[in-house]
Structures are given as structure tokens and as C-alpha cells.
Amino acid sequence: MTPADGASSESQTQDARVARTRADISRAALAVLIDEGCEALSHAHVAEIAGYSKTTLYTHWPARLDLIMLALDALGEMPHLDRTGDLRADLAGELRVFRQAVLDLRLDHILSVMAQWASVDEMARVRDRINTEGQRPLRQMLSEVLDGAELEAAVSMLTGVVACPTLMFGTLPDDAVIEAAVGLVLTAAKT
Amino acid sequence: MTPADGASSESQTQDARVARTRADISRAALAVLIDEGCEALSHAHVAEIAGYSKTTLYTHWPARLDLIMLALDALGEMPHLDRTGDLRADLAGELRVFRQAVLDLRLDHILSVMAQWASVDEMARVRDRINTEGQRPLRQMLSEVLDGAELEAAVSMLTGVVACPTLMFGTLPDDAVIEAAVGLVLTAAKT
Numbered sequence: 009m010t011p012a013d014g015a016s017s018e019s020q021t022q023d024a025r026v027a028r029t030r031a032d033i034s035r036a037a038l039a040v041l042i043d044e045g046c047e048a049l050s051h052a053h054v055a056e057i058a059g060y061s062k063t064t065l066y067t068h069w070p071a072r073l074d075l076i077m078l079a080l081d082a083l084g085e086m087p088h089l090d091r092t093g094d095l096r097a098d099l100a101g102e103l104r105v106f107r108q109a110v111l112d113l114r115l116d117h118i119l120s121v122m123a124q125w126a127s128v129d130e131m132a133r134v135r136d137r138i139n140t141e142g143q144r145p146l147r148q149m150l151s152e153v154l155d156g157a158e159l160e161a162a163v164s165m166l167t168g169v170v171a172c173p174t175l176m177f178g179t180l181p182d183d184a185v186i187e188a189a190v191g192l193v194l195t196a197a198k199t
Numbered sequence: 200m201t202p203a204d205g206a207s208s209e210s211q212t213q214d215a216r217v218a219r220t221r222a223d224i225s226r227a228a229l230a231v232l233i234d235e236g237c238e239a240l241s242h243a244h245v246a247e248i249a250g251y252s253k254t255t256l257y258t259h260w261p262a263r264l265d266l267i268m269l270a271l272d273a274l275g276e277m278p279h280l281d282r283t284g285d286l287r288a289d290l291a292g293e294l295r296v297f298r299q300a301v302l303d304l305r306l307d308h309i310l311s312v313m314a315q316w317a318s319v320d321e322m323a324r325v326r327d328r329i330n331t332e333g334q335r336p337l338r339q340m341l342s343e344v345l346d347g348a349e350l351e352a353a354v355s356m357l358t359g360v361v362a363c364p365t366l367m368f369g370t371l372p373d374d375a376v377i378e379a380a381v382g383l384v385l386t387a388a389k390t
Contacts, residue, residue, distance in 0.1 A: 046315050047263075072238075116314055123311040123366045124237050132369060139367040157373075161360055161380035164372065168359010169352055175314045175366065176330040178323060181355065182348075189352035195390055196383040 026068065030078070032058050033065065037079035042114040046121040049075050073128060076121060080134055083118065086142045095149060099166065099190045100183075102145050106170045107180050116174045143167060153197040162193050217259065221269070223249050224256065228270035233305040237312040240266050264319060267312060271325055274309065277333045286340060290357065290381045291374075293336050297361045298371050307365045334358060344388040353384050 036058035040049050054075055055062045069075060087109050089101040109115055122135040143163055150162045169189040173179045181189075227249035231240050245266055246253045260266060278300050280292040300306055313326040334354055341353045360380040364370045372380075 045318060116317075119366060120311040120314040123307055123369075124315065126307075126369050127236060136368055143367075157375035157379035158383060160372070160376045161383060164360045164363040164376075165356035165380055165383070166359075167363045167367070168357075169355045171363055171366070172355040172358045175310060175362070176334075176358070177327055178314075178317050181351065184348035185351045185355075188348040189356055192349060192352060192356070192387040193383060195387040199386055199390055 029060065029064065029068070031082075033060065033069070033075075034078040034082035037075045038082040041076070041079045041117055041121065045114075045117050046076070046124070049079065049121075051075065073125060073131065076125060077130070077134065080118070080122075080138065083113070083138070086138070087112075088145045091145075091149075095152060096190055096194055099146070099149055099194075100187050102149070103166060103170055103181075103186045103190070104183070106142075106167075107186070110170065110174050110180060116178070119171065119175060150193070153194065158197075162197075166190070166193065220251065220255065220259070222273075224251065224260070224266075225269040225273035228266045229273040232267070232270045232308055232312065236305075236308050237267070237315065240270065240312075242266065264316060264322065267316060268321070268325065271309070271313075271329065274304065274329070277329070278303075279336045282336075282340075286343060287381055287385055290337070290340055290385075291378050293340070294357060294361055294372075294377045294381070295374070297333075297358075298377070301361065301365050301371060307369070310362065310366060341384070344385065349388075353388075356380070357384065 033054060037049060037054050040054055040057060044053075049072065051062050051065045051069075051072075055065045065075075069078060087105050089098060089105045091098050092101075106115075118138075122131065122138070125131040126135060146166055147159070147163050150159055150166070154162050166189060169181055169186060173181055224245060228240060228245050231245055231248060235244075240263065242253050242256045242260075242263075246256045256266075260269060278296050280289060280296045282289050283292075297306075309329075313322065313329070316322040317326055337357055338350070338354050341350055341357070345353050357380060360372055360377060364372055
């Protein structure tokens with residue numbers, strides 16, 4: 009083994025260790041964000057939850073924004089509904105999946121932390137990607153019956169049926185409200 | 200003047216001074232929240248903007264939540280539209296006023312800070328009051344043509360047309376999207 013090989017293999021081990029640490033910190037940061045909210049997302053608290061030293065966190069991810077970005081990394085794909093082909097049932101089903109994700113993933117915490125840090129370009133890009141992906145199935149379904157300004161309006165309107173009560177009042181719509189929202193949009197689309 | 204009178208008058212002067220300080224700090228805290236967002240709302244920064252010492256702030260309002268509540272105190276009444284009696288025009292007008300308030304009052308910052316602190320009872324009450332007041336005219340107008348689950352749905356849907364793009368993408372709907380949203384709800388309500 010030449011000295012160069014030795015250095016390279018050592019640096020690979022080092023890379024693997026950083027990657028593992030990163031994954032651990034990501035999961036811990038997301039757990040803190042989900043369970044306790046953005047205010048609790050400090051280096052000291054995430055280090056404690058993840059079982060690493062504060063120094064390790066500060067060395068690799070010095071800013072608070074770094075911790076938030078790590079948490080969003082661990083968020084993964086938004087859950088979505090498998091379509092049945094019945095537009096009315098599928099729209100209501102997708103909104104129920106969204107409602108459940110608000111509970112399971114505390115999307116109210118995620119949405120508000122992303123909104124709050126949006127002045128940072130890097131965060132704005134991550135936020136736009138996560139939210140675009142989140143709305144994609146709704147947009148796809150609604151584009152079967154609406155287009156232009158009506159499509160834009162309807163995507164925000166159906167998102168709002170779940171997001172507005174969540175963010176504004178800490179409540180979630182029941183099935184009747186979700187079905188009424190889908191009904192209003194589809195009734196209007198038909199006329 | 201008896202000593203009791205003297206003490207009382209001194210304590211009134213003291214009260215007036217605290218009230219004036221409180222009003223100054225409230226306005227400064229709101230300015231920081233609007234201009235720079237929640238992360239910037241620290242005792243040191245608000246003290247600097249308001250022209251008071253950090254010690255004064257910490258003495259009267261020791262917690263970060265206190266500063267946020269002071270900022271919300273200074274928010275005042277949400278702007279609303281004067282009604283003309285034409286439901287379609289009034290709904291669209293109210294949404295345009297809401298859109299303008301997002302720009303003027305940075306309601307995205309306000310909404311996200313209230314969502315983020317909602318685990319504190321005191322904040323949840325203030326948030327519910329502000330948001331209920333904010334939605335009142337929309338709810339009143341929509342109750343002329345809808346009720347029950349459809350009314351609940353429509354209030355969230357029209358709020359969402361402005362709030363969702365704001366909070367999720369940092370953008371605002373144009374007039375065509377606002378009018379399309381009102382059109383969808385009123386068309387459905389008529390059939």
C-alpha cells in the first residue's frame with residue numbers, strides 16, 4: 009500500500025463517519041422540530057438528543073439554520089394517496105392524508121419554520137421544493153377539470169382547507185368539511 | 200399633601216412611565232417582527248431599536264414570549280374592506296385587503312410566529328382572537344350563501360388563496376386568481 013492509498017482510505021473512513029454523524033444529527037434535529045418546535049432546536053439540545061458533543065455539532069454545522077436544514081433533510085417524501093381514478097374520492101383522500109401528515113409529521117411546525125427562515129435563499133429553495141412536491145398530486149388531479157387562474161386558486165383553496173385551521177387555530181377539519189371543500193370545487197368546475 | 204397622597208401620586212407617575220415604556224417597546228418589537236422576522240426578536244435588539252436598556256426590558260418582560268406578546272399588542276385591528284353590498288366584489292375586495300396586509304404588516308411573519316408559539320396557552324388565545332377577527336368579514340359574507348360544513352370549508356378556502364402562497368412560497372396571488380377563487384365558491388353556492 010502506498011502512502012497515498014493509506015491517506016485515501018483513511019479519508020474514506022472519515023467521510024463515512026461524518027455521513028453517519030450527519031444522519032444521526034438529522035434525525036435528532038427533525039425529532040426536536042416535530043416534538044418540541046423550532047424554539048427548542050438548539051445545538052445543545054440536538055447534541056443531547058443525538059448523543060454527540062456540542063463541539064461536534066458546532067464544528068460541522070455552526071449555524072442554527074444548518075440544524076434546520078438537517079432536520080428538513082430527514083423529512084423524506086411527503087405521504088400521498090394512491091389514486092383510484094374517482095376524482096372526488098381521490099381529492100378528499102389526498103386531503104385526509106395531508107391532515108394525517110400534519111399530525112404525524114407536525115407539518116404546522118415544519119411549515120412555520122420554513123416560512124420564518126424564508127429570507128435565506130437556501131431555505132427558500134428547500135421550502136419551495138418541499139411545498140411544490142407536497143401540492144403535486146392535488147395540482148395534477150385538479151388540472152383534469154380546471155386550468156389557468158382557476159387551477160391556481162383551487163390548489164391554494166384545497167391546501168388551505170387543511171393548512172389554514174392548522175396554522176391559524178391549531179385545529180384540523182373533519183371529514184365533512186374536507187368533502188364540502190372538494191364538493192364546492194368540483195361543482196363549480198362542472199358549471 | 201399627606202404622605203399617602205404623595206406615595207399614590209408617585210406611583211401614578213411610575214405607572215405612567217411603565218405604560219409609556221411598554222408602548223415604546225411594543226412598537227419596537229412589532230417593527231422588528233415585521234421587518235426582520237421572529238429570529239431577530241431578542242431583548243438586546245428590541246432594546247437597541249426602542250432606545251431602552253436591556254436591563255429595563257429584562258426587568259419588566261423577562262421572557263422572549265413577553266416580547267412577542269408585546270409585538271402582537273401593537274398590531275392593532277386588522278384592516279378590512281367597507282362593504283358595497285355586491286357579494287362577489289366584496290369578497291374579492293376583502294381578499295385584496297388581506298393580500299395588501301400581508302405586505303404591509305408582514306402577516307407571514309406574524310402568522311408563523313403565532314403558529315410556532317401556539318403550545319403556550321396564552322399565545323394560543325391571542326392567536327385565536329387575532330385570526331378569528333381576521334376571518335370575521337369573510338365568514339359573515341360567506342354565511343349569506345353557505346352554511347355548515349360548506350361555510351367552514353369556504354372560509355378556509357378563501358383564506359388559503361392568500362395565506363397558502365404567502366406561507367408556502369413567499370408569493371401572493373394576482374387579481375385573476377383571487378377573482379377565480381371567489382367565482383368558484385359563488386358558482387358552487389348557487390347550484
